Amino acid sequence: xxxxxxxxTVHAHGPLGRSVELACAALAILGGILxxxxxxxxxxxxxxxxxxxxxxxxxxELVQSLSxxxxxxxxxxCQLKKGHVFVDFFTLWAPDALKRLxxxxxxxxxxxCAFFIAWRVWEGMLEMREYGETSMVISxxxxxxxxxxxxSFALLGVAALFVFMxxxxxxxxx
Numbered sequence: 001x002x003x004x005x006x007x008x009t010v011h012a013h014g015p016l017g018r019s020v021e022l023a024c025a026a027l028a029i030l031g032g033i034l035x036x037x038x039x040x041x042x043x044x045x046x047x048x049x050x051x052x053x054x055x056x057x058x059x060x061e062l063v064q065s066l067s068x069x070x071x072x073x074x075x076x077x078c079q080l081k082k083g084h085v086f087v088d089f090f091t092l093w094a095p096d097a098l099k100r101l102x103x104x105x106x107x108x109x110x111x112x113c114a115f116f117i118a119w120r121v122w123e124g125m126l127e128m129r130e131y132g133e134t135s136m137v138i139s140x141x142x143x144x145x146x147x148x149x150x151x152s153f154a155l156l157g158v159a160a161l162f163v164f165m166x167x168x169x170x171x172x173x174x
Contacts, residue, residue, distance in 0.1 A: 013171070020162050023155055024077040030148075031073030038066040058138030065135075065145040072152035076159040079110065082172070104167035111160035118153035121146055 042063060045056035056062075078084055086106075091099055125146035133142045166172045 017162065020155075020158055021080060024080045024159055027073045027152060027155060028077035031070040031152075034066050034070040034073070038063055038070070058135060058140065061135040061137055061140065065140075069145060069148045069152075072149045072156075075114075075152060076155040079107075079156055079159040079163060082163065100167050100170065100172070103172070104164050107160045107164035107167060111157045111164060114153045114157035114160055118150050118157065121149045121153060125150065 041056055041059060045059040049055040088099075091102065094102075125143045128143035128146065129141070134140060135142060163172070
């Protein structure tokens with residue numbers, strides 16, 4: 001059985017749509033840059049540990065923080081391009097209109113969840129800043145890692161709303 005590899009995408013319409021798409025793409029590129037930095041640091045740490053017995057101090061802490069930031073920064077673009085993994089086992093039989101309705105409801109729910117998470121991450125960041133919690137090895141303030149998460153989840157909420165509106169209008173193209 002062969003299936004098309006074409007993924008449905010939401011196409012930007014108007015200045016708002018293009019702005020959302022540009023913001024999602026820019027954030028994803030920044031997330032990708034964080035992954036490259038993380039990779040280079042890990043390689044430097046492994047080489048330093050193997051050859052000179054001096055790894056990069058706090059490499060585990062930095063990888064943990066950079067990974068969380070990078071993943072969150074890529075989520076809005078993934079949503080906009082409908083790149084999330086989904087299981088269609090139960091909807092293979094369903095007509096396209098029902099699939100579009102289910103996708104719209106899922107996007108709306110994701111939007112609500114993303115805005116809620118953005119709010120809670122903001123609150124958590126303020127608490128971490130107030131308490132002055134730092135990482136164990138390099139004493140990096142923990143709240144700094146939260147900074148890119150808030151706009152990432154807020155933009156994920158916006159992107160999910162954009163996809164929701166595209167689904168409702170029937171603008172999502174395969």
